[in-house]
Amino acid sequence: MTAPITTPALAMRLLPRIRARHVTTAVIIAAAVAPLALTGAAGAAPSRLPDVQKTGAQMVNRFMANLTRRDVRKINALLASSFIVQRANGTWAKRADYMSHLPVVSAYVISSSYSTYAHGVLTVRWEVATHETLPGVPVGSHPAPRLSTFAWTRSGFAMTAHANFNPPA
Secondary structure, eight states, X not given: OOOOOOHHHHHHHHGGGSOGGGHHHHHHHHHHHHHHHHTSSTTOOXXXXXXXXXXXXXXXXXXXXXXXXXXXXXXXXXXXXXXXXXXXXXXXXXXXXXXXXXXXXXXXXEEEEEEEEETTEEEEEEEEEEEXXXXXXXXXXXXXEEEEEEEEETTEEEEEEEEEOOOOO
């Protein structure tokens, strides 16, 4: 694979070949094509992330922030169609059921996270303390481990799986 072409490099390559009246069009095209060039083919997963730990922390924080705000549109956009959740109480759900019975999270604190990334899959092991209610049942607020996976899609990362664990004894 060749090195990605950034917007300025692409513009510099194209501009000498284009008449002056088409300069604006070339710059617009260069700006539109640059994000695609950064990852290779359209939608291709990046071979590596600039900061895996930061990306993982951002993704789980986005998930929790959207749950806290009860932003159904953003949660729906974040979850992959193949999403599945495993809860600490032994119950589980596919995407449609999860979306129709979202947990009520009033507050959360993420205390730690560790992320790995390979072949378009981001896996995050993290701990969070929440004030949360799962369909009518309050959940303890002690920090508990979580495990989330995200797969690269044409529009960025989508959460494919999420598992909650009981707090350590």
